[in-house]
Amino acid sequence: MSKAEVISVRPAWQQELAQAIRSPIELGERLGLPESWVNAHSRARELFPLMVTRHFVGLMEKGNIADPLLRQVMPSNEEYLEQEDFVTDPLVEQDNTTPGLLHKYHSRVLVILRGGCAINCRYCFRRHFPYSEHHFGRQQRSELLAYIQADTNINEVILSGGDPLLATDTQLSQLLTELESLPQLKRIRIHSRLPVVLPERLTPALAKRLGDSRLQAILVLHANHPREIAAELQQALVAWAQAGVTLFNQSVLLRGVNDNAQVLAALSEELFAAKVLPYYLHQLDKVKGASHFAVTDAEALTIGEQLRALLPGFLVPRLVREVAGEPSKTPLELTLK
Ligand code: SF4
Numbered sequence: 044m045s046k047a048e049v050i051s052v053r054p055a056w057q058q059e060l061a062q063a064i065r066s067p068i069e070l071g072e073r074l075g076l077p078e079s080w081v082n083a084h085s086r087a088r089e090l091f092p093l094m095v096t097r098h099f100v101g102l103m104e105k106g107n108i109a110d111p112l113l114r115q116v117m118p119s120n121e122e123y124l125e126q127e128d129f130v131t132d133p134l135v136e137q138d139n140t141t142p143g144l145l146h147k148y149h150s151r152v153l154v155i156l157r158g159g160c161a162i163n164c165r166y167c168f169r170r171h172f173p174y175s176e177h178h179f180g181r182q183q184r185s186e187l188l189a190y191i192q193a194d195t196n197i198n199e200v201i202l203s204g205g206d207p208l209l210a211t212d213t214q215l216s217q218l219l220t221e222l223e224s225l226p227q228l229k230r231i232r233i234h235s236r237l238p239v240v241l242p243e244r245l246t247p248a249l250a251k252r253l254g255d256s257r258l259q260a261i262l263v264l265h266a267n268h269p270r271e272i273a274a275e276l277q278q279a280l281v282a283w284a285q286a287g288v289t290l291f292n293q294s295v296l297l298r299g300v301n302d303n304a305q306v307l308a309a310l311s312e313e314l315f316a317a318k319v320l321p322y323y324l325h326q327l328d329k330v331k332g333a334s335h336f337a338v339t340d341a342e343a344l345t346i347g348e349q350l351r352a353l354l355p356g357f358l359v360p361r362l363v364r365e366v367a368g369e370p371s372k373t374p375l376e377l378t379l380k
Pocket residue numbers: 159160161162163164166167168169170204205206236237265
């Protein structure tokens with residue numbers, strides 16, 4: 044079989060992923076951005092590589108260097124700013140003794156299923172995470188199952204990353220079969236930004252597999268701006284909901300992206316039209332290189348108040364902060380006492 048034939052049998056989402064843009068110059072040319080501006084910022088990709096899918100670029104406004112979607116992926120000189128409290132491991136995850144597995148919460152265990160993503164978000168709290176030390180292979184899968192069986196408090200497995208939807212449908216189905224065999228488990232949760240940047244990843248086959256599972260299946264999407272909910276994504280999400288997958292969204296509050304109640308209200312409306320409930324609005328985790336995205340707590344609380352005035356309660360995401368070592372997310376107001 045020729046290489047071209049091998050490529051042609053890959054699912055559409057993998058083919059699209061293989062064409063992701065990694066060069067600031069190419070990104071700038073596609074969007075008609077000033078060359079001098081692109082050159083001034085592109086060096087920061089040495090801190091964290093640029094990667095973005097063509098689909099996501101297609102949602103950006105041409106010629107706009109302040110576009111909120113572009114800001115999430117374009118390297119910036121501001122990433123060199125040193126701030127004492129912005130560190131490489133803000134949630135203190137990297138000393139974990141069981142590679143690929145984080146047991147932060149009482150009844151839930153989090154698995155780093157895949158180290159990569161389909162987009163590199165500049166504000167990512169795991170931008171310095173040593174994924175190469177957290178490979179999740181056959182051995183880690185057996186260890187995970189043994190770990191869960193040894194702790195009967197665990198009733199939910201969260202697949203995280205990187206992005207767990209980089210695993211193929213077959214790989215996910217195999218893991219699901221193993222998890223289904225553990226009677227203590229009730230739920231499987233997938234945290235993913237991948238559908239936002241590659242809507243084709245929401246395959247009907249995976250929706251059916253998850254919807255038919257004895258475990259309740261939950262997809263927690265990560266979308267930050269209403270323009271990220273493209274028509275293709277909305278259709279795919281509705282199909283996943285109809286297959287029986289419960290859908291939530293979490294966003295990160297980001298300066299210059301969504302630090303505005305009107306924008307967040309529009310995002311909640313778009314999500315709900317796609318059968319997704321807005322769940323969390325996170326204060327930024329203080330990761331080194333992302334301080335220019337920070338919104339002050341006072342501003343965040345004001346935005347939260349404005350959102351409550353604009354939306355019915357069920358469309359208002361909970362404003363939270365992840366505090367290292369805490370057994371759950373903490374409502375922002377409680378972190379200020
Ligand atoms: S998709 Fe999620 S894990 Fe990946 S870079 Fe973006 S925020 Fe980080």
